[in-house]
Amino acid sequence: MNGDDRQTAPSDAGDRSAWTRDHASGLRRDDSNVAPVIYPAEKRVDDGLHIWDTWFLRERDGTIADVGGYRVIVALTASAELLPGKRHDVATLRYFYSEDGKRWETGGPVFDDEAFGSRQWAGSTVYDDGDVYCYYTAAGRARERALSYSQRIALAEGGRLTVGDDGPTIDGPWEHSILLEPDGEWYETEDQYRGMTYTFRDPWFFEDPASGETYLLFEANTPVSEGSDACGGDAGEQEFNGSVGIAHSPTGDPTAFELRPPLLDAVCVNQELERPHLVVRDGTYYLFVSSHVHTFAPGLEGYDALYGFVADGLRGDYEPLNGHGMVLTNPRGAPFQAYSWLAYDHGDELLATSFFNYHEYDRPTMDDVALLPESEQRRRFGGTLAPTVRLELDGAETRVVGALDHGHLPLPREKLPEPWWRRAGDERERP
Numbered sequence: 001m002n003g004d005d006r007q008t009a010p011s012d013a014g015d016r017s018a019w020t021r022d023h024a025s026g027l028r029r030d031d032s033n034v035a036p037v038i039y040p041a042e043k044r045v046d047d048g049l050h051i052w053d054t055w056f057l058r059e060r061d062g063t064i065a066d067v068g069g070y071r072v073i074v075a076l077t078a079s080a081e082l083l084p085g086k087r088h089d090v091a092t093l094r095y096f097y098s099e100d101g102k103r104w105e106t107g108g109p110v111f112d113d114e115a116f117g118s119r120q121w122a123g124s125t126v127y128d129d130g131d132v133y134c135y136y137t138a139a140g141r142a143r144e145r146a147l148s149y150s151q152r153i154a155l156a157e158g159g160r161l162t163v164g165d166d167g168p169t170i171d172g173p174w175e176h177s178i179l180l181e182p183d184g185e186w187y188e189t190e191d192q193y194r195g196m197t198y199t200f201r202d203p204w205f206f207e208d209p210a211s212g213e214t215y216l217l218f219e220a221n222t223p224v225s226e227g228s229d230a231c232g233g234d235a236g237e238q239e240f241n242g243s244v245g246i247a248h249s250p251t252g253d254p255t256a257f258e259l260r261p262p263l264l265d266a267v268c269v270n271q272e273l274e275r276p277h278l279v280v281r282d283g284t285y286y287l288f289v290s291s292h293v294h295t296f297a298p299g300l301e302g303y304d305a306l307y308g309f310v311a312d313g314l315r316g317d318y319e320p321l322n323g324h325g326m327v328l329t330n331p332r333g334a335p336f337q338a339y340s341w342l343a344y345d346h347g348d349e350l351l352a353t354s355f356f357n358y359h360e361y362d363r364p365t366m367d368d369v370a371l372l373p374e375s376e377q378r379r380r381f382g383g384t385l386a387p388t389v390r391l392e393l394d395g396a397e398t399r400v401v402g403a404l405d406h407g408h409l410p411l412p413r414e415k416l417p418e419p420w421w422r423r424a425g426d427e428r429e430r431p
């Protein structure tokens, strides 16, 4: 990091956008942001696996890779025999592939060796002419005796993707390295946190179409020191300090990044801005994150939902979509039916995939899930891809307009079924 960059931050928050309490106090479920109710899938991606956070294999410029007629997704997975709540403790990256974006085949674990961390959490995967770069969160430490929650951003390089008669295969040997750790000034360290826990995870590779520059986005927290006057000095609210972090690769080398000040933070608002990612449409930058009802600061009512922000450049100034930020949430009667959304562009629509989380569960928090009999915890957990939600995106406004099947992930060039409101002769009022 050079001296010039240092001058722009860390205490100078002026160049980062903020999701404020004022914005978030407008959060409401309404017709424009509630997904249809999800029912169990006719066919799961893999009966033997719990599957949750999922992302596409993409080319450097963000195009979804189409390798020999296959699209590939990478997901966090664990054995379906495990109690769903235990899955985070053993998460393993696996890949899946599909020719039609509807039926998925399991490729297998991405890594054939020991990766960093006692388990691997979300990230992103880049395909470059046969080479595979896998950015992931190293959670905990390898071979630790007691599970720890340290988080570091890691890279596995050296992987190759080949397409044979049976479909694509990803193979090592991999070379693993730690790319980024929090610096304690822009990004909170494990030692600094005062609230729920710190976050430093979910690296997402991004090439800015405006400049061609290479970045990683990630989930983090902004340090707020004790006695700070942030949030009017309210120590309780100060514990909620989520941010969207960013690191830059000065040379475009996909293996070397330097921290930069966060793009956006939510100090006094929300603790976890998860899996940040961008969709750029005609020079407009849409920044998306997932967040939970329980990670909003006291006095704010939020939801397990996809949230979004819009700006006319990578560094902002980001404004919350729809005034408050919420783009897509679960129905009131099934508030935890889906989570960990990933939005991607599709012609004039936006598609949002996520995982099917807990159904038939309408409590206001997830705290009681663990009190259910184990058989019920298993029965009510989806553990596979959720139906893909279709959204209209018009400037700073979004609207849910329908859904595709569980795990149906069309490529941008594939035509979507014509929604009924576009069919001639249907007089009903459109959603």
Ligand code: FRU
Pocket: 052, 053, 076, 088, 091, 121, 122, 123, 137, 201, 202, 219, 274, 275, 339, 340
């Ligand atoms: C979101 C998330 C990610 C993390 C993963 C761990 O669902 O919390 O931020 O990488 O789950 O399972």
